[in-house]
Amino acid sequence: MTEEIIIAGFGGQGVLSMGKILAYSGVMENKEVSWMPSYGPEMRGGTANVTVIISDERISSPVITKYDTAIILNQQSLDKFESAVQPGGTLIYDPNGITHKPTRKDINIYTIEANDAANKMGMNKVFNMIVLGGFLKIKPLVQPEFIHKGLEKSLPARHHNMIPENEKAIELGRTLIKQEQKAE
Amino acid sequence: MEDLRLMKGNEAFAEAAIRAGCDGYFGYPITPQSEVMEYLMKERPENRTGMVVLQAESEVSSINMVYAGAGCGKRVMTSTSSPGYSLMQEGISYIAAAELPCIVLNVVRGGPGLGTIQPSQSDYFQATKGGGHGDYRLIVLAPSSVQEMSDFVSMGFDLAFKYRNPVLILADGVIGQTMEKVVLQPQRPRLTEEEIRKNTPWATVGKSIDREHNIVTSLDLQAASQEKHVLHLQEKYRQIEAAEARCEMIKCEDAEYVLVAYGSSARICQKAVDLLRAKGVKVGLLRPITLWPFPSKEVKELATRVKGFMSVEMSLGQMVEDVKLAVEGKVKVEFFGRCGGIVPAPEEVVHAVETKLL
Numbered sequence: 001m002t003e004e005i006i007i008a009g010f011g012g013q014g015v016l017s018m019g020k021i022l023a024y025s026g027v028m029e030n031k032e033v034s035w036m037p038s039y040g041p042e043m044r045g046g047t048a049n050v051t052v053i054i055s056d057e058r059i060s061s062p063v064i065t066k067y068d069t070a071i072i073l074n075q076q077s078l079d080k081f082e083s084a085v086q087p088g089g090t091l092i093y094d095p096n097g098i099t100h101k102p103t104r105k106d107i108n109i110y111t112i113e114a115n116d117a118a119n120k121m122g123m124n125k126v127f128n129m130i131v132l133g134g135f136l137k138i139k140p141l142v143q144p145e146f147i148h149k150g151l152e153k154s155l156p157a158r159h160h161n162m163i164p165e166n167e168k169a170i171e172l173g174r175t176l177i178k179q180e181q182k183a184e
Numbered sequence: 185m186e187d188l189r190l191m192k193g194n195e196a197f198a199e200a201a202i203r204a205g206c207d208g209y210f211g212y213p214i215t216p217q218s219e220v221m222e223y224l225m226k227e228r229p230e231n232r233t234g235m236v237v238l239q240a241e242s243e244v245s246s247i248n249m250v251y252a253g254a255g256c257g258k259r260v261m262t263s264t265s266s267p268g269y270s271l272m273q274e275g276i277s278y279i280a281a282a283e284l285p286c287i288v289l290n291v292v293r294g295g296p297g298l299g300t301i302q303p304s305q306s307d308y309f310q311a312t313k314g315g316g317h318g319d320y321r322l323i324v325l326a327p328s329s330v331q332e333m334s335d336f337v338s339m340g341f342d343l344a345f346k347y348r349n350p351v352l353i354l355a356d357g358v359i360g361q362t363m364e365k366v367v368l369q370p371q372r373p374r375l376t377e378e379e380i381r382k383n384t385p386w387a388t389v390g391k392s393i394d395r396e397h398n399i400v401t402s403l404d405l406q407a408a409s410q411e412k413h414v415l416h417l418q419e420k421y422r423q424i425e426a427a428e429a430r431c432e433m434i435k436c437e438d439a440e441y442v443l444v445a446y447g448s449s450a451r452i453c454q455k456a457v458d459l460l461r462a463k464g465v466k467v468g469l470l471r472p473i474t475l476w477p478f479p480s481k482e483v484k485e486l487a488t489r490v491k492g493f494m495s496v497e498m499s500l501g502q503m504v505e506d507v508k509l510a511v512e513g514k515v516k517v518e519f520f521g522r523c524g525g526i527v528p529a530p531e532e533v534v535h536a537v538e539t540k541l542l
Contacts, residue, residue: 020363032365036358039361059364060455061451061452061454064530066531
C-alpha cells in the first residue's frame with residue numbers, strides 16, 4: 001500500500017501541520033513516510049502545500065506530480081492541483097470560498113464544510129484536524145490510536161492539553177465529509 | 185533502543201552534528217538550509233556537549249572561523265547554500281591548502297547568481313572541480329535521504345580527520361526540507377585536549393618545550409617548496425581516489441541501460457526505474473555517494489555490459505562529464521536535466537529515457 005497525498009491551501013490554515021500529524025501517525029504505525037513542503041516565499045502569506053507519502057514499502061521519490069488524494073482548502077489550490085489527481089483518485093475540498101467547483105468526472109470528489117463547522121463551534125485552531133478527520137474517514141490509512149500517538153509526537157509538550165480538542169475535531173470531521181461525486 | 189525520529193534533512197544534519205561530538209558550528213542564514221542553525225540555536229548544544237554555535241556576520245567570516253577552529257584540531261563545521269558557498273571559496277581553498285579537517289554543508293539552490301531558493305544541483309562543478317583557486321580537491325558526499333544527512337556527519341568528520349582534508353556535503357533543497365524517518369546515531373564525546381594533542385600533532389594547541397612551533401598557513405613564497413607541497417596534496421588525493429569512492433547500485437545486475445544520478449535526483453530516478461521496469465525496460469540506477477572521488481571504476485565496469493547511460497541532474501549537464509570520462513566512449517552517454525529550481529518528475533525521466541536512450 002502506498003498513498004500519495006497533496007494538502008494545499010493558504011498559509012496559516014494548518015496545511016503543513018496537518019501533514020506533519022498524518023506523517024507522524026504513520027511513523028507511529030511503523031509505516032514509511034515522507035513529508036515535503038513548499039518552502040520560502042510561498043509560505044510568507046501566500047499558498048502553502050505539502051506532499052505526504054505513506055507506504056508499507058521504502059519510498060523512492062518524495063517528489064511526485066500525480067496524487068492519489070488531493071486535500072484542497074482554497075480556490076488557487078483547486079485550480080493548481082485538480083488536474084494532478086490520478087484518474088480514479090480522490091479530491092476532498094472545503095467549499096468555503098470556492099467559486100469554481102471541480103469539473104473532472106473521472107475522480108471521486110468529497111466536500112467537507114470544515115471552515116463553517118470550526119467557526120460555529122469556536123474551534124478555529126483545529127480547523128485542519130476537522131479536515132484530517134474527514135480524510136481518514138475516506139482513507140483509513142492510520143488507526144485512531146496511532147493518530148493519538150502522532151499528536152503526542154508532533155505537538156510540543158506544552159500543547160498536549162490540546163490533544164483532546166484535536167481528537168474531538170477529528171471525530172467531527174468524520175461526520176461532516178460528504179461524497180459529491182463518484183468517479184465514472 | 186534505536187532513536188527513531190521524523191525530521192527534516194536540515195534538522196537531522198544539525199542533530200547529527202551535536203551527536204558527532206562537533207566542537208563548533210559557525211554559519212550565516214540562507215534558505216533552504218536555515219533550519220540547521222535554527223535547530224542548533226534552539227537545541228542549545230552548549231548545555232548538552234559544550235558545542236559552540238555562532239552566527240557570524242557573513243559567510244566569509246563563518247568559513248574563516250571554521251579555518252581557525254580546524255587549525256586548533258577541533259571538529260568544526262559550517263553550512264550554507266549556493267551564493268553563500270561561493271563567498272566561502274577563498275577560505276575553503278586556504279583550508280584545503282593548509283590540510284585542515286572540517287565539514288561544509290551546501291544545500292544547493294537554483295543559480296547562477298542569487299538565483300532561486302528552490303532545489304538544484306547546479307553546483308556540481310564548483311563542488312568537485314575546485315570552486316576556489318589552486319590544485320585542490322574536497323571529499324564530496326551526496327546524501328539522498330534524511331538518514332544520510334544524519335549519517336554523513338560522523339562519516340564526514342572521520343574522513344576529514346583521516347586525510348586532513350575538508351569534506352563537503354552536497355545536498356539540495358529537497359533533501360534539506362523533506363521530513364523522513366531517521367535513526368539517530370548515539371552521542372560521541374567531544375575530543376579532549378589530550379586527545380587533540382595526541383591524534384592531531386599538527387594542531388596549534390600551544391607549544392610545549394619538546395617540539396617546534398606548529399604553523400598553520402597556506403603561504404609559501406618559495407616556488408620549489410610550494411610545488412613539493414602541491415605534489416604532496418596530489419599524492420593524498422590519489423590515495424583518496426583509490427580508497428574512498430562510494431556508490432549504490434540499484435537493479436543494475438540485469439540492466440541494459442543505467443541511469444546515473446545523485447541526491448534527490450537519485451530518489452526521483454528510483455521511481456523512474458520502477459516505472460520503466462513495469463513497462464519491461466531493463467534499467468538500473470547507479471547513485472554516486474561520493475561525487476569526488478567519482479565512482480569511475482563502477483561506471484567503467486558497467487560500460488562493458490550495458491547499452492547506454494543517462495546522467496539525470498538538476499543542472500544542465502555537469503556530472504555527465506565525469507560519466508563520459510569513465511565510460512571512455514564505449515557506449516552512449518545521454519543527459520537529462522532541469523534547472524533553475526525545477527525538480528523533474530519521475531515521468532519526465534521516463535520520457536527522456538524512452539526518447540533519448542532506448
